[in-house]
Amino acid sequence: MNISKLGYALLTLLARGEFSGYDLARQMSEPIGFFWTARHSQIYPELAKMEEQGLLVVQRVEQHDRPDKKLYSITETGREALRQWVTEPIGPPVERSELVLKAYAIWQADPEQALRLFREQEAYHAAKLAQYEKEWFELKANTSAGLRVDDPCFADYITLWRGVDFERGYVEWCHWIAEQFERHLQEKKQKDEKDEKV
């Protein structure tokens, strides 16, 4: 069948309900899709391809106040392919973090600019953290009785947990690095003042 990762990502979403390409594009951009993203220009052709493969069926929905839309739903074939894929072994993950890459070169940087960058990044990740934490706490409150592993909410729970933990780690990390640059700048300032006196 040859289904791409994006294809599986779309099946993952469509296993939970019927959506249009537009809906899916929204879910696969900020903020929900923190573990997989795609633009509409990639999604629309992929949906068309998957419909041809019989993984999805499409239904045109006419709307009076808005443009018509194409509602996609997963077929039994699609669901079976997803079920197959979901527990298949994963190869070594391809990590790519521009921030960690910059961190590896940070010893070259102007300290004031470096401080600015990490303060900025701390704020960014703190905002993400707050957002995921809010959703996570809400989910926890609504399902205090405990979740079954075959409940979609269980999947929501673990996914959000990962997001929370991920962002929490970044916030602490950025904060500590920013502190080091602050200390460095203060020490330099004190030294400069001392030199002036002499």
Add this chain to the structure above:
Amino acid sequence: MNISKLGYALLTLLARGEFSGYDLARQMSEPIGFFWTARHSQIYPELAKMEEQGLLVVQRVEQHDRPDKKLYSITETGREALRQWVTEPIGPPVERSELVLKAYAIWQADPEQALRLFREQEAYHAAKLAQYEKEWFELKANTSAGLRVDDPCFADYITLWRGVDFERGYVEWCHWIAEQFERHLQEKKQKDEKDEKV
């Protein structure tokens, strides 16, 4: 100048020493490059391009026991470009995790297969964690006096820390999920045994 992310990744490595394309390819695959990866087929043309742009200079090194190699070193132009880039603001990061994507669809899975997947992933990330932790502890031991922000070891330290924290999070997460599937399977087994008696 128009330098790609890969270009900056290469400059980041070449700021620390002279390397051949082969050396760089090794550093940008497992295990060192956990925050940026590239294959040799992408690296060789990129190096050639960067040399033309005057960011690098190349030097042919003849070796008797092995094939000759091309040693690249960063130029002042290259170092300046790197210094510029390293504190430039970063756009929203593109996160892509196949495992978290699968986690979001895990409610569809066969519980036994899901258990296998997460046990497998726990082992994988535990191995990565052990490796990063070892390097991190060694670095800590060698630099007990504290590090200056302009020391490359400071960059090593924070990069490894991020890796350790990242992997630690995955290990705990996989472990907890595997436990949930184990409990689910045990409960099912008990129910099946009870049903048999009746």
Add this chain to the structure above:
DNA sequence: TCACGCATGTAAGAGGTTACATGATTAG
């Protein structure tokens, strides 16, 4: 009236993977 949200698409190009291609030396 102007921007924004809804809604769907195409095209060009950059970025990245897999496979093809060659060839020497060394360790098992």
Add this chain to the structure above:
DNA sequence: CTAATCATGTAACCTCTTACATGCGTGA
């Protein structure tokens, strides 16, 4: 003799981003 390591490259292909393209309805 066979596999692995060192060493450099190219070609085909897939994935992903950016930009182009259209058009309606609503609220400021």
